[in-house]
Amino acid sequence: MRNILVLFFLFSFLFPQSDQISAEDIMKAMDENLNAKSRIITSKMVVRGRRNSRTIESKNWVVGTDLAFTEYLSPPREAGTKMLKLGDKLWTYSPQTDRVIQISGHMLRQSVMGSDMSYNDMMEDRPIEQLYDATIEGSIEINGRDHWIMVLDAKVKGLSYPKRRSWVDKEYLLPIKEELYAKSGKLLKTASLHGIKKVQGRWFPSKFIYKDELKRNSKGTEWIIDNIEFNKEIPASRFSKALLRK
């Protein structure tokens, strides 16, 4: 009996329980799931307005956290519109005007295609581990699955959401539900992840729902991932301003 007890203690040190994982490790795991060396995504954004709904299709090429190129495929009014992100700069091209316009300043707070996402949201791709200090507030069971409740406080200045509360699935290591707050503590947005699937060895959602809580009666925006490929080679020419006009 004594030997059994000794063995039990030894094993418990060798294989720590998942609940003993640190908040930093959880953030790291979430970053590993959500970010990659490169991504090519074909997606649909369903924008639910107060009077109607619109579906906008697009294709994105993303390398790391600094380079991103988006081309809108439909509806006809948006088709051909392109966006290029190089570091902290964002340009948009509209075939209607044949102009490349840099989006900066207060325009970054504007909604992307009328959705509940702003350009700032789109621009922020940095790993959360680099941006926030996290603490685990507790655990909770949602729909029969265990989640950590984590509170993230900004450790860098100038973030759109200095505070976040995340419900992280203990198996998927993804923030299934998030509340994004202003510095004052006001709830600005909520986000939730749905249809988690294993894609190229990582858990990844097939649908994101964003809701701007400042918009009265907002019904939220769905971002549906139709296809995603991780770590695929993307030529550097994809991220040139010249390509916006082509």
Next chain:
Amino acid sequence: MIRFLAKGLIRDRSRSLFPLLVIVITVTLVIFGIGFMEGAMNNFIKSAAVVSSGHVKVVTRAYQKDSHQLPNDLALLDTEKMIKTLNQMYPDYFWTPRITFGGLLDVPDKNGETKEQAPVFGLGIDFFSEDSRQIEIWELEKCLISGHLPKNRDDALISTKLAEQLVLSIGDNVTLIGSTMDNAFTTYNFNVVGTFNLYKGQTDRQMMLVDISGARQALDMADAASEIFGYHHSLYYDDQEAATMRQSFNLTYGDSIAQELRNEESFDALSYMTGWNRISETERSKLPKQRSEALSDNQMYDNAEEWEDLSVEDPAIFSPTMLALRDGSQLAVMVDFTDVAMAIMAGIFLVIVMIVLWNMGLMNGLRRYGEVGLRLAMGESKGQVYRSMINEAVLIGFVGTLIGTILGVALTYYVQEVGIDYSEAVEQLSSSSMVMPNVFYAKVTPELYYIGFIPGVLATVLGTMLAGLAIYKREMSQLFKELET
């Protein structure tokens, strides 16, 4: 008798010229003062009506609530149909759609890169419709500084202030950066075909005028409009009529559309219920109305405080509502102030003038004390002397008022046509949210043709009557005493 009195008046200049001059000057001032005040207030109301409010306007209830944010996502839809209805309901008014939008105006260099950028306040106005009177009411031909009026959908007029800021000239291309009515980011190219100055203070500081078809294309607002403006065909604003129209429209048409929208929403909500298709056609037509009424009775529409998640967004927020000019920001105060101030100012002016003329009549009567005494001594009755003095006063008052009215109306007409330019003061005082004309014009109104007779004739006669009362107090003994001295 009148000839006799007239001769006497002409021969004795102190009895005719001085009183006549006083009456002419005061009547001229009264008429011009009232005409100028009336005109100035009219200019102010007209400017507000043209730029921001119409005599009446129709918007959605939701737009009205947040109108300062220019929320085109809450704009009116199916405007063509609505304008037809409004034309039928109110044939004395003409109705025109308007899109009001904000954004940035971006000027490209030769490589298409941003050269200059500035905030813009845009108005999409119906310039091209056959029966449109927008160019007339905006007085655009007068306000055009360079270039020509828009001829094509993508033509734009830029205020001279904005054109100077962005170093724009005729023929330049500018890109509007803004939001569609779905709140999506949008860019749209306009050609600058002209520059204008509205002569209304800072109102046009960031203003761009485009045809509504261009605005609709740029902002993805097919057959939609932020507002529908209504103007009386005479372009004269009748506050009482506008308020009555607003009340009747909102109680009848507005509320019926609100009910329709609620019932449509209820129908949608109920049609998701399991078993909905098994319900009879009669029941299906009744239930949506019952649901809408129940939600309304229980105050569940937009009442999140009490009902939390059960609160239902009221589809009636997209129903049309009519606003009168007085409902605009600060305009109610201005309209009421106009009426009261006009009455008070005209009243004070008239009273002062009447006192002056009365005093003049009084002094004139007293000055002729000796003459009256002599006439009584010669055997004229007191009544005869008194009446002849009053007749003289009527004659002087009438002639003076007539000349004063002619001069006053002529002066008012001149200022009505030419105006008085207050540009410097207005540019400094006004803000872009308050529409204030730079040049104030007087207005010749029918009342100006008779208003001068109140002080001109009445006050003179009353003054003479008061002074003449002394005639009846003269005693024969006192008369002889006066004659001795």
